[in-house]
Amino acid sequence: MTMAEAIERFVPDGSTVAMGVALEPLIPFAAGHELIRRRRRDLELVGPISDALFDQLVGAGCVRRVTAAWVGNVSEGLGHCYRRACEQAVPRSIEVHDHSNFSISLALWAAAWNVPSLPARTLLGSDILRTNPNLQAGEGLVHVSAVRPDVAIVHVQRADEHGRAHAWGPLGITEEAGLASERVIISCEQVVDASVTLSDPNRILFPETKVVAVVHEPGGAHPSPVQGFFKRDHPFHRDYAERSRSVEGFDAWLQEWVLGVSDRGDYMRRVDVEAIRIKQARLSVPADFGDD
Amino acid sequence: MTEYSAQELMVAIASREIRDGDLVFVGMRLPILAYAVARNSHAPAARGLFEVGLMRDQPASRFLGTMGDPPNVAGALWATRMSNAMALMAQGNVDLGFIGGAEVDRFGNLNTSYVGDPGRPRVKLPGSGGGADIAILSRRWVTLMGHERRRLVERVAFVTSPGYGDGTPRWRQRHGLLGGGPVAIITTLAVLRFPDGGGEAYLASLHPGHAVDEVLENTGWDLQVADDVSETTPPTEAELAAIRRFDPDGFWTRAS
Numbered sequence: 001m002t003m004a005e006a007i008e009r010f011v012p013d014g015s016t017v018a019m020g021v022a023l024e025p026l027i028p029f030a031a032g033h034e035l036i037r038r039r040r041r042d043l044e045l046v047g048p049i050s051d052a053l054f055d056q057l058v059g060a061g062c063v064r065r066v067t068a069a070w071v072g073n074v075s076e077g078l079g080h081c082y083r084r085a086c087e088q089a090v091p092r093s094i095e096v097h098d099h100s101n102f103s104i105s106l107a108l109w110a111a112a113w114n115v116p117s118l119p120a121r122t123l124l125g126s127d128i129l130r131t132n133p134n135l136q137a138g139e140g141l142v143h144v145s146a147v148r149p150d151v152a153i154v155h156v157q158r159a160d161e162h163g164r165a166h167a168w169g170p171l172g173i174t175e176e177a178g179l180a181s182e183r184v185i186i187s188c189e190q191v192v193d194a195s196v197t198l199s200d201p202n203r204i205l206f207p208e209t210k211v212v213a214v215v216h217e218p219g220g221a222h223p224s225p226v227q228g229f230f231k232r233d234h235p236f237h238r239d240y241a242e243r244s245r246s247v248e249g250f251d252a253w254l255q256e257w258v259l260g261v262s263d264r265g266d267y268m269r270r271v272d273v274e275a276i277r278i279k280q281a282r283l284s285v286p287a288d289f290g291d292d
Numbered sequence: 293m294t295e296y297s298a299q300e301l302m303v304a305i306a307s308r309e310i311r312d313g314d315l316v317f318v319g320m321r322l323p324i325l326a327y328a329v330a331r332n333s334h335a336p337a338a339r340g341l342f343e344v345g346l347m348r349d350q351p352a353s354r355f356l357g358t359m360g361d362p363p364n365v366a367g368a369l370w371a372t373r374m375s376n377a378m379a380l381m382a383q384g385n386v387d388l389g390f391i392g393g394a395e396v397d398r399f400g401n402l403n404t405s406y407v408g409d410p411g412r413p414r415v416k417l418p419g420s421g422g423g424a425d426i427a428i429l430s431r432r433w434v435t436l437m438g439h440e441r442r443r444l445v446e447r448v449a450f451v452t453s454p455g456y457g458d459g460t461p462r463w464r465q466r467h468g469l470l471g472g473g474p475v476a477i478i479t480t481l482a483v484l485r486f487p488d489g490g491g492e493a494y495l496a497s498l499h500p501g502h503a504v505d506e507v508l509e510n511t512g513w514d515l516q517v518a519d520d521v522s523e524t525t526p527p528t529e530a531e532l533a534a535i536r537r538f539d540p541d542g543f544w545t546r547a548s
Contacts, residue, residue: 023344023374024360048374049421051358072418074320075357075543079418086416098405101343101422102378109375121382125454125467126424131410140468169365170345171373227362234357234543282366 003220003264006185006213007034011151014042014064018108018152020050021177024074025169025227027053028155028187030220030264036060037258046108046149048101048173051224052240055079058094059250060258067097067147069104075234076241081250090247098128103135103144105173110146111180117143152181155221156205157228158190163211164197164204168284169227171205178206187217189229200287219268222276231276296527298480299545300535301499302436303329304527305478306390309434313337314387315380317426321544322436323390324356329534341386343422345372351538381429384470389430391423395448396435398492398513399463400455400474402427403448410450420452427453432475439479445512456490464490482507483524484515492516497524 011017017035020027032053035043042064045054049070057063058071059081072079084090099107102122110118119141129135134145154174156167165186167174178184184206191214197204223233223240243249261267299322306326310316312335318327327340328351340348342359347370352363365371380386393402394417404423408414426433437443455474457463464473477484477493485496494516495507500523508515527535539545 022360024358025344025362025365049418068419070419070421077418082418083416087413096416098419100420100424101374102425105375105378121468121470122378122425122428124428124469125451125457125464126420126428127451128405128420128424131405168371169362170342170360170368170371172344173374175373176375225358225360225362227365232357232361237357278362 001213001215003030003034003187003215003217004038006215007031007038007040010183010185010212011035011040013040015150016044016046016148018046018149018177018181020047020053021152021154021172021174022167022170023049023172024051024232025225026155026167026221027051027224028153028220029053029222029224030217031153031185031187032057033258033261033267035062036254046104046147046177048104049074052079052237055081055244056254058082058085059091059244060254061091063094065095065097067099067104069099069101073237073241075237080241080244084247097132097134099132100128103142104147105176106144107134107147108173108176108180110144111148112176115146117145120144147180149177149181151183151185152177153185153187154178154205155187155226157188157226158192158196159186159188159214160192160194160197161214162194163206163208163214164194165206165211166197166200166203167205168203174205178210181210183212184210185213185215186211187215187220189218189226191216199289202287217264219271219273220264222268222271229278231278233271233276294529294532296532297545300527300532301524302478302480303535303545304531305483305524306434306436307333307531309476310335310338310388315339315341315385317341317343317381317386317389317430318359319390319392320359321392324359325535325538325544326390327351328538329531332534333530339369341377341380343374343377345374345377346370355539355541355543357543378425381425384431386430387432389426389433391426391433391435391453393423393435393437393453395443395445396437396477397445397448399457399459400477400486400493401448401451401457402435402453402455403450405452406450408449423453427455428469428471430471432472434476434478435474436478439481439507439510441510441512444479444510456486459491481510494518495521497522499524500526
């Protein structure tokens, strides 16, 4: 399936969408850009930190609410579109449900386990309790209400056509985000045969019953890193931070990198791929799953 | 004496807060460098924990723009999910955490969320990330900040990551916070510390070339000054060499 088909079928206006759930790596920018091209509106974004992806979606007017621990640009600082939306309602007002990294993880685990909330020993004494109605303090604990996304979009190194996804490196809150969501869309660097994914079932991220689409999208996480494939594109993040300082600058950036681009293949032809490609392999030793 | 930037001095000071054998919840930017310096000098048995879901012993061999960059993953002791890293911190296993902030107040509370009314903020800051979790759950923590009057304020308008609350005795214990709280505010001019058991920050040491009056003028409250206020030890040649090895282009340490 193409990204355009996956977004068209599975992410309607008004959806609650979990993205960027591995924190800095594996951020599904290609999916985010397709949401912008298809003019999705009134989305609720759920994530821990998303590097610049949530900032872009907010700036493009796709977002009604952000439920996250952090929105900005990890190496550069503030998210300028996020600021404009919160401070000036430009291009529209958004609602913010603040979390910490720990509490957004727990909110998704609560949904995954189908309980109304989970208790935690974090956020005690923080004013985040005053601004997020889904966090309630009591008896030395904070009760974190479940957050249940309609869809989680996750970029991985490889997957098979049945939705069995292999990812490696740190996972952030990927597992709870997938389990909490109604459905999961996978984008991947490589589509592999089932014999590859099933050779290492411990590495499969989600039950295949959750996955509704597998999109072969090489470079789909650019400018975020993909272990074994791509480094983080630091200059690209700096350029975005500079240009997004003004509405006009952001609009020009969006035209150049999203609206004036037909798909991810077209986009990757404009990126200096050789500068970010990881060339040196560092293989793990295969595990023996022998049973007889 | 080799010339050094204020950021390089801050990294050196931060590295000295890491004790050998500590499990350190490493933040972003300068603390990543501080961890690398400590591991290569006085704390060879320290381990670093990263909320993205990583534990390391040796610092990454190449420059990091974020904790999730591939060189931080290669050679890790543990690549896992974030909630597993948080589990260690919730059990009191994290000795030291680093947190960045836009504003800090006299009781060590940090604001990284809102300047002005949260309903219609004058400035929307990125948010907690893992900051609030570190502030509440790590055994002790340190923050690094540019020393400006608008950053070191009497009381932060919004407490994202709590220090010692309103400064009353045992505020953290009364509110159920498990960790010990902030121990130092490392700025571009000075090091502020807190009394044992917490409370109000005081001026503990001045960076070379700076004066007490300059610090007081750039602090938004009536800052207490230690009787024995000292001069901050400048970065050693070895510390500078380590900093420049891990930040060869000065991405983090040459910016103003």
